[in-house]
Amino acid sequence: MIIGAGLGGLECGYILAKNGMEVVVLEHDVHIGGCLQSFKRGNILFDTGFHYIGGLRQGESLHGLFKYFNLLDLPWKALDEDCFDEVVIGDRSFPLAVGHDRFVDTLAHYFPREKDNLTKYVGFLKSVGEHITDAFLPREASDFYSTSLFARSAYQFLVDTIGDPLLRKILSGNSLKMELRQDTLPLYVFAQINNSFIQSAWRITGGGQQIANHLADDICRMGGTVRTNAMVTAIKDENAVAKGVVINGEEFMEADYIVCDIHPQEALQLLAQSTSVRNIYRRRIGALENTYGMFTAYLALKPESLPYLNRNLFVHDPQAQMWNAGDIATESVMVSFYDNQPALDLLSPMKWKEVEQWADKPKGRRGEDYVEFKMQKVEDCLRLVERRLPQLRDAIDRVYTSTPLSYNHYVLTSRGSAFGIRKDWHSPMTTVLTPRTPISNVLLTGQNLNLHGVLGVSMTSVFTSAEILGMQTLVDQMDVRHWK
Ligand SMILES: Cc1cc2nc3c(=O)[nH]c(=O)nc-3n(C[C@H](O)[C@H](O)[C@H](O)COP(=O)(O)OP(=O)(O)OC[C@H]3O[C@@H](n4cnc5c(N)ncnc54)[C@H](O)[C@@H]3O)c2cc1C
Numbered sequence: 001m002i003i004g005a006g007l008g009g010l011e012c013g014y015i016l017a018k019n020g021m022e023v024v025v026l027e028h029d030v031h032i033g034g035c036l037q038s039f040k041r042g043n044i045l046f047d048t049g050f051h052y053i054g055g056l057r058q059g060e061s062l063h064g065l066f067k068y069f070n071l072l073d074l075p076w077k078a079l080d081e082d083c084f085d086e087v088v089i090g091d092r093s094f095p096l097a098v099g100h101d102r103f104v105d106t107l108a109h110y111f112p113r114e115k116d117n118l119t120k121y122v123g124f125l126k127s128v129g130e131h132i133t134d135a136f137l138p139r140e141a142s143d144f145y146s147t148s149l150f151a152r153s154a155y156q157f158l159v160d161t162i163g164d165p166l167l168r169k170i171l172s173g174n175s176l177k178m179e180l181r182q183d184t185l186p187l188y189v190f191a192q193i194n195n196s197f198i199q200s201a202w203r204i205t206g207g208g209q210q211i212a213n214h215l216a217d218d219i220c221r222m223g224g225t226v227r228t229n230a231m232v233t234a235i236k237d238e239n240a241v242a243k244g245v246v247i248n249g250e251e252f253m254e255a256d257y258i259v260c261d262i263h264p265q266e267a268l269q270l271l272a273q274s275t276s277v278r279n280i281y282r283r284r285i286g287a288l289e290n291t292y293g294m295f296t297a298y299l300a301l302k303p304e305s306l307p308y309l310n311r312n313l314f315v316h317d318p319q320a321q322m323w324n325a326g327d328i329a330t331e332s333v334m335v336s337f338y339d340n341q342p343a344l345d346l347l348s349p350m351k352w353k354e355v356e357q358w359a360d361k362p363k364g365r366r367g368e369d370y371v372e373f374k375m376q377k378v379e380d381c382l383r384l385v386e387r388r389l390p391q392l393r394d395a396i397d398r399v400y401t402s403t404p405l406s407y408n409h410y411v412l413t414s415r416g417s418a419f420g421i422r423k424d425w426h427s428p429m430t431t432v433l434t435p436r437t438p439i440s441n442v443l444l445t446g447q448n449l450n451l452h453g454v455l456g457v458s459m460t461s462v463f464t465s466a467e468i469l470g471m472q473t474l475v476d477q478m479d480v481r482h483w484k
Pocket residue numbers: 003004005006007008009026027028029032033034035036048049050051052053177230231232233261262266294347410411412413417418419445446447448452453454455457
């Protein structure tokens with residue numbers, strides 16, 4: 001039984017169903033997908049969370065996993081090789097190119113004196129990516145959580161490797177896909193994620209929801225079930241062994257194993273009645289902090305009003321910190337286009353405390369001041385992005401928005417956090433969680449455990465399933481040794 005039909009839950013469901021287990025995935029929402037959900041407004045299909053992935057080509061980070069999950073044939077669209085991400089700082093633009101050598105050469109054109117440093121930087125990222133499969137090798141698996149790269153500071157690596165402060169900003173400038181904090185971000189997260197995008201970068205035509213739907217269809221084809229409107233309200237256990245779950249407060253369903261693709265703090269709430277979970281564990285998990293949330297402005301554009309860009313823009317205020325983003329000011333915005341419709345999204349970090357005052361009010365009835373707050377944020381984002389896209393404002397037809405409150409409402413994400421539990425290089429053993437819990441047959445999965453994002457969640461679904469099936473079985477089944 002799997003709680004939550006986000007990417008992690010569906011991938012675990014896929015692995016377990018493929019191995020002959022009777023799988024039931026329970027999703028509280030009307031729609032499956034969690035942060036992969038797409039939604040329609042008028043004739044435009046918007047993506048809520050996921051916007052792009054890296055490393056899909058043969059031999060790259062995500063290829064072997066997506067091949068196993070039967071996801072390679074979805075309509076992936078490669079972003080421009082000479083510039084998949086454009087970092088805009090003030091009035092200057094810098095292209096980040098696909099391919100490790102081209103990445104170095106492109107930036108060395110602007111920073112010739114940093115060419116050797118860039119080569120070292122990219123060489124390091126590449127070697128981290130090349131060792132991604134070590135995590136799956138049985139002899140290495142137990143070391144994964146204490147690997148020294150989880151215990152090293154990403155920021156310190158950047159400072160030690162790159163001399164020019166502007167270049168450091170540029171190399172950090174497309175990293176709205178992780179929370180850049182000097183005092184916490186582990187080098188493993190920074191290097192593995194950035195490397196996968198340098199390998200190759202991809203959008204999906206027609207919405208991220210297709211990933212979830214494809215996995216769910218395959219689970220059902222293999223004999224499993226995916227149920228929506230099924231909120232798990234409790235996990236029942238006896239003597240540290242789970243017996244099943246309660247759905248919507250009334251229906252009991254038995255289970256041999258329970259995989260929680262939900263925040264570990266939420267999983268412990270479901271186990272509130274359990275006497276087998278010691279207070280020390282509850283306190284430890286309860287004390288973990290979460291990464292920031294995200295504000296998104298979904299812009300439906302007038303037809304033919306703005307040319308499609310086959311790259312992402314990351315537009316920053318000249319004073320933007322990049323690391324340790326300020327509390328309230330809108331300093332950085334990601335612009336992500338849709339290739340098949342006149343629309344784009346503006347994404348900008350937003351902390352829970354910015355929206356906390358409306359958290360107790362029901363969705364749709366949070367009041368005029370909440371609407372004004374969101375419109376002010378749209379305006380702040382537009383003012384920044386207009387530096388790069390001066391024609392954007394006139395091209396807008398309609399605007400929709402989401403805040404951390406939306407994620408909290410639809411996906412039940414703790415405090416609307418975008419990337420789950422904040423991993424901390426000072427204490428990897430406590431912030432990078434294993435799938436195991438004090439209840440032997442209750443396991444965790446999803447972005448809260450080690451690496452977030454599509455790559456990280458896909459890796460973690462293998463770690464979680466391996467607790468049931470054995471890592472060797474999965475390594476053989478996925479043919480990991482031939483991924484490179
Ligand atoms: C704004 C934003 C942009 C992002 N952009 C990218 C990107 O471009 N590329 C990338 O790789 N990653 C991106 N990510 C991260 C990526 O989307 C996530 O890491 C990943 O989708 C998380 O999957 P998950 O399965 O761990 O969790 P979730 O997607 O949160 O899934 C959890 C599921 O559990 C359900 N659930 C919760 N509680 C219960 C319950 N009690 N009973 C039943 N169901 C329950 C929820 O409704 C949800 O469906 C982005 C995230 C955000 C928020």
